[in-house]
Amino acid sequence: MIKLFQRYILLFIILVLLQVWVLNNIQVSGYINPYLYVLFILLLPFQIPNWLLLVFSFLLGLVIDMFCDTLGMHASATVFMGFLRPIVLQAISTRDTFEAGTFPSIHLFGFNWFIKYSLLLVFSHHLFLFIVEAYNFNAFYLILWRTLVSTFFTILLIVLSQYIIFRKQ
Amino acid sequence: MRSLLNFIHTYHFIILFLLMEFFSFFLLIQYNDYQRASFLNSSNQISGSVYKKFSGMNQYLSLKEKNLQLMNFITDSRNASLTSFKQEKVPLMNVYDSIYLQQYQFVPALVINNSINKTNNYLTLNIGRKQGIDKGMAVVSPFGIVGVVKEVSANYASVISLLNQNLKVSAMFKESGYFGSINWNGSNYQYVTFSELPSHISVAIGDTIITSGYSAMFPKGELVGFVSEVDKSETGEFLEVKVQLAVDFKRLQHVMVIKNFLYQEQMQLETESSHD
Numbered sequence: 001m002i003k004l005f006q007r008y009i010l011l012f013i014i015l016v017l018l019q020v021w022v023l024n025n026i027q028v029s030g031y032i033n034p035y036l037y038v039l040f041i042l043l044l045p046f047q048i049p050n051w052l053l054l055v056f057s058f059l060l061g062l063v064i065d066m067f068c069d070t071l072g073m074h075a076s077a078t079v080f081m082g083f084l085r086p087i088v089l090q091a092i093s094t095r096d097t098f099e100a101g102t103f104p105s106i107h108l109f110g111f112n113w114f115i116k117y118s119l120l121l122v123f124s125h126h127l128f129l130f131i132v133e134a135y136n137f138n139a140f141y142l143i144l145w146r147t148l149v150s151t152f153f154t155i156l157l158i159v160l161s162q163y164i165i166f167r168k169q
Numbered sequence: 170m171r172s173l174l175n176f177i178h179t180y181h182f183i184i185l186f187l188l189m190e191f192f193s194f195f196l197l198i199q200y201n202d203y204q205r206a207s208f209l210n211s212s213n214q215i216s217g218s219v220y221k222k223f224s225g226m227n228q229y230l231s232l233k234e235k236n237l238q239l240m241n242f243i244t245d246s247r248n249a250s251l252t253s254f255k256q257e258k259v260p261l262m263n264v265y266d267s268i269y270l271q272q273y274q275f276v277p278a279l280v281i282n283n284s285i286n287k288t289n290n291y292l293t294l295n296i297g298r299k300q301g302i303d304k305g306m307a308v309v310s311p312f313g314i315v316g317v318v319k320e321v322s323a324n325y326a327s328v329i330s331l332l333n334q335n336l337k338v339s340a341m342f343k344e345s346g347y348f349g350s351i352n353w354n355g356s357n358y359q360y361v362t363f364s365e366l367p368s369h370i371s372v373a374i375g376d377t378i379i380t381s382g383y384s385a386m387f388p389k390g391e392l393v394g395f396v397s398e399v400d401k402s403e404t405g406e407f408l409e410v411k412v413q414l415a416v417d418f419k420r421l422q423h424v425m426v427i428k429n430f431l432y433q434e435q436m437q438l439e440t441e442s443s444h445d
Contacts, residue, residue, distance in 0.1 A: 058189045061193070072192075072200065073197055073201065075189075
């Protein structure tokens with residue numbers, strides 16, 4: 001349990017630093033920005049209580065906000081994503097209970113399931129984030145376009161990370 | 170308390186989610202210039218319209234006070250106006266003491282009970298004997314006559330409404346001066362019957378009916394209403410006219426009681442002469 005906790009703390013720190021130092025400086029064609037840090041929420045174990053999930057989501061968003069100087073923006077989006085996670089899990093999973101100690105991964109549940117799972121959550125997060133960033137619906141198609149493209153890049157990175165870093169699981 | 174805790178326990182996920190979202194948006198608006206500007210902008214629009222609604226409501230709430238002020242103003246001006254004084258144009262008498270000469274005094278009052286749907290309707294006013302009100306005084310509103318005080322207690326007065334079949338008021342045409350009497354037929358609260366008129370006179374729709382001043386209760390010239398229908402089919406020699414009342418009895422609130430300082434004198438004289 002303690003070991004698991006430490007692993008997630010480590011993952012948290014790595015993802016935040018990666019996001020802040022590397023990914024935030026990559027801006028493909030001006031406005032496409034992958035937000036890989038949401039991987040942390042995706043990979044949290046199934047057994048996590050819902051309230052703790054929300055707390056972690058909020059903390060993650062808040063830390064990113066502190067680095068990006070956009071207090072509240074990422075936090076609101078990650079909390080939204082954390083809120084959706086149990087709902088999405090319930091909707092797309094065939095079994096009712098998951099094995100203790102497991103977490104969503106491409107090796108355990110297959111490529112299709114994982115893509116479906118991460119696509120729904122990442123898209124919700126990005127859409128929410130971009131709407132909050134724009135703070136109006138005047139340029140809704142631009143927001144939608146940015147969401148789609150950024151989601152694509154984020155998913156790409158997530159899948160790559162699944163094959164490169166988490167393959168031993 | 171237990172059910173509240175149960176509720177929180179059941180919905181803790183959604184409650185926590187909403188709390189965190191609120192907090193995030195609070196931070197967002199507090200610390201980000203663009204979002205703050207646009208939030209304040211939209212909230213100004215909302216608060217502006219809310220303020221507008223509220224000021225309308227406040228105006229409505231203060232109407233009572235405003236009406237009272239207006240009523241006091243009207244009574245003051247009517248007390249000061251020439252029609253409240255007995256016109257002493259007899260050359261033998263040269264007293265111009267305005268206090269002595271004042272014939273009518275107007276006292277503002279509030280209708281605290283009113284009915285329009287009975288055959289004999291009464292009103293109750295919030296002033297009584299302590300405020301100098303006595304039986305037989307006339308009650309008018311700024312729009313026209315209302316009734317006559319029937320009973321008084323220390324602080325209240327009961328008024329026979331014009332919408333009461335027992336009340337007859339002497340009235341006349343403003344233009345021609347023919348007089349008759351006003352009585353309610355007990356059906357519609359907006360109309361009274363003006364009867365005992367000679368059949369030869371010509372009456373037009375819209376003619377003004379005022380009090381004649383013969384009954385000593387109402388001063389001469391108080392507005393009663395306007396002719397709305399002339400009924401000439403009656404075979405008798407009297408004409409009947411349907412009069413639309415100037416006063417809307419259904420929303421009567423502020424009235425004035427008219428004190429006639431010479432009422433006793435006139436009544437005494439009239440009873441003496443009728444005894445003969």
